[in-house]
Amino acid sequence: MATDTSPQRAYRAACPNCGAPVEFRSAASAFAVCSFCRSTVVREGDALRKLGASAELFDDHSPLQLGAAGTYQGAAFTLVGRLQYRYSEGTWNEWHALFDNGRSGWLSEDNGRYVVCFDAPLPEAVPAAASLRPGAQQVIAGQAWTVASVSVAKLIAAQGELPRPPNTERGFVVADLRSTRGEVATLDYSDATAPAWSIGRSVALSELAMTGLAEVSEKTLAARSVECPSCGAALEIKLATTQSIVCHQCHAVVDVSQGVGAELNHYEQDGVGEPQIPLGSVGTLKLGTAQPLPWQVVGYVERCEVDVGADDEQSFWREYLLYHRSEGFAFLVDADDGWSWTVPITGVPQPAGENVQHDGVLYRKLYTYTGEVTYVLGEFYWRLTRDQRTVNTDYIGTGGANAKRLNREQTGSGDTEEIVWSGGETLTADTVLKAFKLAPEHAAALQRDARPTAFSGASLLAKLFFWGFVVVVLLMLFKCSGPSGADCDALRSTYGAASTEYQNCLNSSRGGSGSRTSGGSFGGFSSGGGHK
Incomplete structure (x- = not known):
């Protein structure tokens, strides 16, 4: 036995495949992946036995890494393991967090942010995976939940110490559910006979006081440069979570969600004028945080309402994707009824007839419409497809000059379907002008x-x-x-x-592309699933 500086006792033994040291920090963990030969090993008494091998991790340049530490609800934890999944929209990670009090949990990616969750027992049978549909109500373990997303996923790689053996042999269904209590839960059907159930809450890295995060250096960014498959220009991927990037030269939209190999899916789009707030601009805004923070514009989207009736007025709007290293992503929305900001929320509002209630505020339903992507620039943490459509419902609450707003957005079909709720407030044009230090003539x-x-x-x-x-x-x-x-x-x-x-x-x-710009709607894009 070997002892480290944490209160936990560590067990260390030689890998049965290559002889490299394999360490277990928790007595509850029985499985680990050798960091040298990637063998999956099981601990049996004082010996290790090889079970199989794990594939190489897809280098997504996540700020998280093994050994990073933080604090959640007063308890310190260390990241000791990692599971990497792939689904039709890209990849996501779930990090095994070992707490100093002996508890084991997960730090998972969620809508451009993160969720801290813990495995929970299932005292009763759960719905069959094939019966789950986004928006449906379910009662699980005595609590009411709303299905947010249903995806077919596959575990592609593992790293470090794990509470159960990784199964990379086949795909499975994973469903995310949300509650009016602000919780997010996951049903994992990787073991069809005994689905796994976990419950957690959304967090920002800043709330966890993380230390030991991976450094983002120029060398690291350069290592993720790719060549545009349309024109050959060099594309530099700057964000850890990027799934799609737009070529700065030919404006082709390139899908990097499945890795950056030779065959990159892409589609071409006609160029239009530059956004009013240039990509790379930094604006200091208070977007639901205690203090104003610097937010950088990393993406720009133009959308148009479709399937409107003969007597309906068509609407157009623009969205700026904003990024902050420890807070994640937010959206700045430019519509014909003004400016607003919005971020995905973890839970779901409480229905009240056609209206909804969230955090003590009653929101009145305005309208439901279908939106279509018409033009994009920059980097995005979801996979963009040509003429991508979403079904949206907008709600307005109270707040006077800074009226509160909610948006329900449904996306996808087939292997991945989801519903994402976003919330935010209105902004004045003057606030936007001053935040991004735009010239007065704008x-x-x-x-x-x-x-x-x-x-x-x-x-x-x-x-x-x-x-x-x-x-x-x-x-x-x-x-x-x-x-x-x-x-x-x-x-x-x-x-x-x-x-x-x-x-x-x-x-x-001049015969341009037909892109849409202003609009009468608000709300942000979905991320591609709850823990994705």
């Missing part, structure tokens, strides 16, 4: 909420602005169905020469 291009009821009939300026807005809407309607030869002078005078509206109009007149 102020007009950022203004939204131009409606007739917002202006006095006696104001000539208000009337001009309103009719300019009408022109914008008409141009956007033509834009969604194809290029128009409309005169762009009205857009230039209303929003400015640097605005996306004006630049897109110029592009349309």
Whole structure:
């Protein structure tokens, strides 16, 4: 027996395959993966026996690594093991966390953030995997849950010390469920005869006071550079969680969710004007955190409402994907009713007829619509496909000048289906301008909420602005169905020469792509599943 600096006793023995030392920090753990030859070994008394071999880990440049430590609810823990899964949308990790009090848990990836969860007993039978559908209600272990996602996944690699043997032989169904109590749970059907059940809560790395995280260096980033399969330009992947990246030269969307080998799936898209907030910009904003934080723009998406009726008004909107190293991701949404921010929430709201209640706030349902991706730039932590569609429902709550908002978004089909709830608040255009230190001449291009009821009939300026807005809407309607030869002078005078509206109009007149820009909706993209 060997002792380390933690309160736990450590058992160390030679790998039966290569002779390298294999360490067990917990008496409850019986399995480990040799870090040298990747053999999976089981501890039997004072000896180790080889069970098989684990594949190489996909290098996703996660900030987490074995040996990293943190604190959760007053208890210290160390990451001692890792499971890496693959599904149709990419890969995700689950890290085995050993607590100093002897408890074993998991730190899992969730919607661009993380979840700390613990295995829990199942005193009763659980639903068959084939019967689960996103949005369905389930009672499991005496508690009410809502199914958030159902995916077919496969364990592709393992590392370190594990509480049970890794099975990389076949795929299985994994379902994430969420509750009105703010919890997230997982049903893991890797063992069809005895599904595993775990329950946890969402956290940010900053809440865990993590130490020993992997350093992100220029050398590390350069090692993940890939060549654009469309034009050959060098693409540098900067984020650990990137699943899709857009070529800066030809604007092709490249899928890197399955690794960065020679055959990279991609699709081409026509270029349009640059976003009003350039990629790489850093803005200091308070997005649900105690203090304002610096958020960097890493992605930009334009979306358009589809399947609208003959009497319905079509809407268009833009979303900026924001990143903070310890807080994760957030979205800045630019729609025709103003600016807002939103982040995925862990639980689900409580239904109240057509409305919902969340954190003591009643949210009124506004509308349900289908959105379609029309143009993207930058890096994204989900896999983007051509003309990707989502079904959204928007809700509005209280909050005065900073009205609270919720969005329900349903995506996917086949092997991966999910529902993600996001919450946030409205922002003023002036707040956005100041946060990102944009030049004063951009102020007009950022203004939204131009409606007739917002202006006095006696104001000539208000009337001009309103009719300019009408022109914008008409141009956007033509834009969604194809290029128009409309005169762009009205857009230039209303929003400015640097605005996306004006630049897109110029592009349309030249036979552009038909990208959508402004809009009447809000809400962020889903991440590709609960622990993904």
